[in-house]
Amino acid sequence: DVDVNIWQYEHLRQFILELNLLVTQLKGICTTHSCPKMKATEDCLYLCATHKNAQECCAMDYMIHNLDQATSMLQNTKIFGSRVSIPASSVKQLVPIVRRLYRLFSHTFYHHRELFEEFENEMFLCSRFTEYAIRFDMMPAKQFIIPKEALSLS
Numbered sequence: 001d002v003d004v005n006i007w008q009y010e011h012l013r014q015f016i017l018e019l020n021l022l023v024t025q026l027k028g029i030c031t032t033h034s035c036p037k038m039k040a041t042e043d044c045l046y047l048c049a050t051h052k053n054a055q056e057c058c059a060m061d062y063m064i065h066n067l068d069q070a071t072s073m074l075q076n077t078k079i080f081g082s083r084v085s086i087p088a089s090s091v092k093q094l095v096p097i098v099r100r101l102y103r104l105f106s107h108t109f110y111h112h113r114e115l116f117e118e119f120e121n122e123m124f125l126c127s128r129f130t131e132y133a134i135r136f137d138m139m140p141a142k143q144f145i146i147p148k149e150a151l152s153l154s
Contacts, residue, residue, distance in 0.1 A: 003085065003086070005085075005086040005087070005088065005090070005091045006083065006084070006085070006086055008091055008094060008132075008136055009080065009083070009086050009090075009091070009094070011132055012070075012074065012094055012097065012132075013074055015101065015125070015128070015129050015132070016067060016070050016071055016074070016101070018123060018125050019067060019101060019104060019125070020067060021119075021123070022104070022108065022119055022123075022125065023060075023063045023064065023067065023104070025115060025119060026060065026063070026108065026112060026115065027060070029112055029115060030059050030060050030063075030107075030108075030111070030112060031058075031060065032058040032060070032061075034111075035058055035059035035060065035107070035111055036058050036059075037056055037057075037058065037059070038056070038057055038058070038059045038062035038063075038103065038107060039059070039107065039110075039111070040103065040106035040107050040109070040110045040111075040145055041106075041110055044103075044106065044145065046062060046100075046103050046107075048061070048062045048065050048066070049096075049100070050065040050066060050068070050069045051065075059107050059111070062103075062107075063104050063107075066100045066101060066103075066104070067101075067104075069097075070097045070100070070101060073093060073097060074097075094138065095138050095139075098132075098133050098138040098139060099138065099139050099143065101129070102129065102130075102133060102139060102143070102144075105125075105126040105129065105130075105146060106145050106146055109126070109150065116150075117150075120150070120151070120152075124152055126146065126151055127152040127153055130144060130146070130151055130153060131153060
């Protein structure tokens, strides 16, 4: 029997590793000049909550800050004291991480479509991440703003 909490935790760790690959490909394309604010659509401006007070960051900084914070959170032994047994209270900490990391995909989709499609066609990362977030009810349906047609969802 697989512990669902461990499954969620380990899959999120893997998503973070693979998201780092996407962000690396965005370097030089997603810059402070091309993307001075972390946005998806014109209606979606995201503030970076990794600071003491949430603030605007350029898209690349937002991505790096949130990947770093997510990594730190998952390595925090006070929250995730074991990779063999994870309490439900710790799993709740994954929800804001998932929501913030989804924003990396949405920014890339709406502002760097060609790179998004190329990366997604090879890795299916956004499709897998979206399936994960839906399966474990980690985001409200209205926050999934990348059209299903752009993904390989089952």
